[in-house]
Each structure stands twice: as structure tokens, then as C-alpha cells.
Amino acid sequence: MMKKYITYLLFFGFPLFGCQSKVAENSAYQQNWMQLEQQNKAIAFDADVKLSDAEISLDQKLFQIRKDFLAGAEKQKVSLYNSSFNELKPLIESSKLFEIFQSMPKGGLLHTHSGGITDAKWVIAAARKYKECYIYDQADTKDFIFGQLAFFQDGKVPKGFVSLDQKLSSEPGFEKQLTELLLLKRESLCTYSDYWIEFEKRFTRISLLLPYRPFFKEYYKKGFEDLAANKVQHVEIRCVFDELYDFQHGKYPLKTSVTDLQEVVKEIQKKYPEFSLKLIYSSFKFLDPQAVGKQLETAFELKKEFPDVISGFDLVADEAAGNSIYSFREDWAKLNELSKKYGVKMPLFLHAGESVSVFNKNMIDIASLDNPRIGHGLNLIYFPKTMELIKKQNKLVEVSPISNQVLGYVSDLRNHPARVLLSNGIQCSINSDDPSVYGYEGLGYDFWVAYVYWELDVKALKKLVFNSINYSSLNESEKKQSLTYLNKQWDDFVKEMNGRLK
DSSP states (O other): OHHHHHHHIIIIIHHHHHHHHHHHHHHHHHHHHHHHHHHHHHHSTTTTOOOOHHHHHHHHHHHHHHHHHHHHHHHTTOOOSSSOHHHHHHHHHHSHHHHHHHHSOOEEEEEEETTSSSOHHHHHHHHHTOTTEEEEOSOOOSSOOTTOEEEOOTTOOOTTEEEHHHHHHHOTTHHHHHHHHHOOOOOOSSSOOOHHHHHHHHHHHHHBTTTBHHHHHHHHHHHHHHHHHTTEEEEEEEEOOOOOEETTTEEOOTTHHHHHHHHHHHHHHTTOTTOEEEEEEEEETTSOHHHHHHHHHHHHHHHHHOTTTEEEEEEESOTTTSOOGGGGHHHHHTHHHHHHHHTOOOOBOOEEOOSSOTTOOHHHHHTTSSOSEEEEOGGGGGOHHHHHHHHHTTOEEEEOHHHHHHTTSOSSGGGOTHHHHHHTTOEEEEOOBSHHHHTOOSSHHHHHHHHHHTTOOHHHHHHHHHHHHHTSSOOHHHHHHHHHHHHHHHHHHHHHHHHHOO
16 A cells, blocks of 8 residues: 555656646746836836826726727828827827827926927918018028028118018918928938938027017917916926017117016916916037136026026037037036126036937036936936936936937837836926927827827826926925916816716
């Protein structure tokens, strides 16, 4: 009997022990897997967000809507991942997700520019109303480019300029052509050309319009109205300051730009009381350090007079063509001295890493400067130690996904570097950069592409929205008031969407 038992054990027992061993190995594997998953979640940028039951319900509904949208796009053979924004814009606008994101409170727009904030078609229509508005309709010269708009008095119109109204009246097809000249589209993502040259031409074509004081006020009122209607409650503009003028009084002091914008904001607040504005004084990377130093001094002078409006300083223009941040180190070294002289601090909000090249090392400067927010930061992922420092310093990256695609930095938005930043705990916000140049208004489009291409959830959306106020230039009192409003708007949005979406 004992012999039979030993034989049975030999034939069947050892395999049983082996199975038990495999079960133990699988259990350990599973535990390791789950532990790693939790560890990854714990370092993500939105790890501290806890959703309510209502937010969890909305998250499930949005997940299903996105899933259905992607299935429909696949069924219709829509080229979703290698098409340009302009090609996909009609599809985005017809989607249920877009309707939802248009109504979602978006907090603040922390990264936009003075020349790219107001709808291009409106710009043409508004400029046309002025009899003193002219357009250059000749070939480009060193002074003017085809399609450039400007205001002139009678008898002082440069050669090559014709009345805008007369041009549009006599050539019915020209309005469409001019609109195209003010927009930048990236129709073929596979063919490279110098998009920055074309990009900058869009700003040049309206650059002579903005200093004209009557138009200046109209332009910003329209831009702010569109943003406020799109549920954006706070805006921070990279502003290139210029002396305003009109033909009755001539030039006005530089500060007139600030006081006029304050008046415009008061007008907007009659309908949108929560709306607020800060200005980031902007100069150019292609200037030399001495010229930037003078601009920095002017920024301090304005900030001393308007400490609650001027929030900081930036350098703009193509990073590949301009000077490095490091080349202005003597200017940055004078910041403390200037702060003592004027009695105000001047944080930097520098563009850095708007590049896909590892040779662009502007990101390295950021960790050593008083630079609480970073414009674009695309190549931050190439500098892991810097990324670690920026996370430790709790600095925010202002991400503009559509701009990054149109300018050719990220063709397939699924591969946007922000996905790496978010999963590594780098705080970010969603921004539109120069929406009028790309042919849209508001922030709904950028949130749409981020949600769809980056596989976000409501937890991530909420963090991105609230980051835009928490990392804004609002002072503590303003921030508290703004967050109170945003919290209510967010809760109302969640409730409304849960009631609407079944």
C-alpha cells in the first residue's frame, strides 16, 4: 500500500507542487505589476486629484463618447493621426466631444500673443470700416509685403498701397485671398518648408494695424469677448508694446496701451464680471543683449506704474534663429538690481524648448532663473536632470498642442512630448498660442485634441483647467476669488453634462 502511495506521489504529486510554484510566481508577477502601475500613477501630474461620484460618472460617459468617435472615424477611414489640424477642423466641430469642450469652463489662457488673439476674418471686416485703412497689393519689398494692412492719412499713402475697401469692392475674390494670407495651414505634414517665415508674415500683415488706437481697442474687445464666451475667465498676453497713435493727437505715451486695455476689460466685465487680464512684456530673441536690457528696463518702469497688470517678461521669436537664453545672462544678472531700483519683482515667463533639437539647450537655463512658467517646453524631455529640477521647483509648462502641430514640431499629436511630461509629474496647462493665425477662436479645440490624442480622463482635464488659475500671475486675493468662481463653474458643468449625457 505504501509503495502504491509513493508511486502515486511520484507520478502526480510533483506536478502538483510545480503548479503551486507557478501559481506563486504568477501571484508575485501580478503583485509586481500592480505595484508598478500604482507607482506610475503616484508620480503623474494629477495624482493629487480626487474625483467626486458625479465626476466619475462624467468620466465614464466621456470615455464612451470618445470610444464611439474613434470607432466611427476608423469605420469611415478618416486619417485621424496624420492629418493637419485644418483638415480635421470640420470633423472636430461636428463631434459631440467638441460641443462638450466648448461649454467646459477652461480657467485661464496663460499663453497667447498680442498679434494672434482675434479672429482674422473679423480683422479684415473691422479694418475695412476705416476709410484710412490701406493694403499693399504689390510684390514683397524690404519695407512691405503683399497683403500688409496699414492706416495712413490722405496724401501720405506710400507707393503700392491702395484703399482696402476699394480693393475688396473691386475684386470680390480678394477677401478670401486676404483671409488665407492671414492664416497658417499645414496641409501636408510630410513636406517640410520654412513655416516660421510664413508664420511671421501673418503677424507682419497686421502689425501696422494694432498701434492705431481706435483699432487697438476694437481688436482687443473682440478678442476678449470671444474668449470670455468660450468660458475663459483669465487671460495672460505676451504683449509687444508700441506707442499708440491716432491722426488727431499723434502718438500717445507707452502706458496708454495698458490704460486702454484696462478700460476694455471693464467693458468686458459688464457681461463677464469674473474676467481678468495680465500682460507679459515681450521683447525679441533676435535682439542683442544691450537692446534687450533697455527693453527690460522699460518693462520695470511699466510694472512699477502698473504692478497689478504687468506680470513678467518674455523673449519671443523662432528659437532656432534667435539668440539663446544664455546669451542674455548679463541681463538676467541685473534683475535683482532692477528690482531694488524700481521696488517690484519681474518674473520671467520665457519661451524655451520650442524645438525638437537636443542642440537647443534653452531649457537648461530655466531651472536657474526666476521663471515660474515655461512657454512650450517641447524638448524638455531630452534633459532628464532639468526635468527633475523643474518638477522639484514646481514650474509649469504652457502647452499649445495645435500650435505645435501647425508649426511642424509634432506631426502626430499622439506623440506630443506633453504626454511624457504629464506622466512624469510635470505640471502643465493647455493654451492656444496664436489661434487667429491657425484659424480658430477659444480653447475648446486645444482641449479636444489633448483629450482625444493623449487619452486623458476627467481627472486630467480638471487638473489642467485648475492649473491655469493656480499657476497664473493673479495675486493671492485675485486667485482665491478666481478659484471660487471656477469651482462653481466646474461643478455646474459636471452636473449639467451628467444630466444631458445618457
